[in-house]
Amino acid sequence: MxxxxxxxxxxxxxxxxxxxxxxxxxxxxxxxxxxxxxxxxxxxxxxxxxRLRPELVEVIHRLRQEYLGAIDDDDFLRVLAEVRAAVPAADLPAVLAAAFGRKPDGTPVSS
Structure with missing residues (x-):
């Protein structure tokens, strides 16, 4: 099964x-x-x-589709700037964790 x-x-x-x-x-x-x-x-x-707000789900879904759930360290700062422009600062940790499994400082989110 x-x-x-x-x-x-x-x-x-x-x-x-x-x-x-x-x-x-x-x-x-x-x-x-x-x-x-x-x-x-x-x-x-x-x-x-x-289960997040619909506008955050849309951003996360787009990021996951575009980057396939993973992002290169070299691209992280550029994408971080893009995400910061698209979502409120309070939602940044949830979006980055859901899209890439990372915190805003680029470190992995521990399980």
Whole structure:
């Protein structure tokens, strides 16, 4: 079983996939509860940005599409200036964390 949590498109819902050729398989209840807990945590952490204000979601979605969720250290300051011009200072940490996993000073956001 595989859980797919699309974090690039806030309109797509998470899904579960099973191997149709795998035949019957008994999965213990506790294992399934553990797995679904893992899926819930992945949804919470990777999609938390989709619950921000719509204008921030739009900025983050555009940045994630443009930079594929990662940014080179050499480009960070230029993009930081672009983001600062587009969002209020109070929202800067949330936008940078959601788009690139970074703080405004360029360091990684710890989990």
């Amino acid at each position: 595989t859980a797919v949590v699309p974090d690039e498109d806030p309109m797509r819902e998470p899904t579960l996939c099973f191997d149709p050729q795998g035949g019957h398989l008994d999965i213990p209840y506790e294992v399934m509860r553990w797995f679904m807990g893992q899926v819930e945590e992945e949804i919470r952490t990777s999609r938390a940005w989709t």
